[in-house]
Amino acid sequence: MAPVTAESRLAFSIDRILGLERPGNSLKLHRPWAGKEHGQSCCFNVLLFCCIKAENDAEDENREQQQLNSRPTSNWYIGRRPRTAFTNSQVNILETVFQVNCYPGIQLREQLAGRLDLDEDRIQIWFQNRRAKLRRLLLLSWDILPITIELHKKIETKFYFVLF
Amino acid sequence: MAPVTAESRLAFSIDRILGLERPGNSLKLHRPWAGKEHGQSCCFNVLLFCCIKAENDAEDENREQQQLNSRPTSNWYIGRRPRTAFTNSQVNILETVFQVNCYPGIQLREQLAGRLDLDEDRIQIWFQNRRAKLRRLLLLSWDILPITIELHKKIETKFYFVLF
DNA sequence: TTGTAATCTAATGGG
């Protein structure tokens, strides 16, 4: 077996990365885009974390209240999108479409968005959640599997394909 | 404006789905998996209730019991890998490595896999998704930059620029 | 409390 030389060692061994091994020189970062100006097209080099420093909060009640009200979730600084309240007629149409096509493509989603006066991504999310609900329902029905199996023995089927 | 021909019309226009438009033929349902044999691999969309081939079950009580007790975990629908739940410590190490090298080569991935007791391809996927997340964050932070600056002025927070 | 819109991320397939 070949001896482990400095040359054969990985530039990025886990030990080095985790700081468990301390080479003489500091670890050179692997940034394919490093050295490019941030205006360059490929991507923005700066990830901006806007973190609140809470110094001096006590002096500003309003400000403090704001900060207390905003939940410190990972994306609190952006905020959660206000919950969309679909109307009955909107849901009816969505459900009708879902019965036929539960994986609407971009065109159909745009079409729906236009007709229902909603953003396309709300449509997208609605279908995602609707499919999840359906799966949940199907899984629930799986709980009654023993009964189903009994039934299936009786009627001599092999599989149940639940097509939706 | 180009005329709407039968060819240019969507297979699933809302009008067709809602029945407001009646084509000569009835609407064909959009079932990605329809017509395919259930054994086919690609089709992760199939909710296959593989309800146990019950031939001869009655002759083997033990086996039947096993099958009844076993919940449909990995096999209840075909082809999709069960979601891997990384532990906190695994994620911590992955994140640490990512800070240094977000494009780990095969050697480093294998190294990580060994240390974290994961398959190398899970590492690979993790880094792909992590890079996608980073790109998303970068775009996002760019979009909210003006707002963020306003916010920053108001509440006198500091910016953290994390340079990659 | 329930239902569901929204979020996060592992997994998939195609380019």
Added chain:
DNA sequence: CCCATTAGATTACT
């Protein structure tokens, strides 16, 4: 590799 999209799981709001 990237990209779009999915499923799965969870959070949070009405």
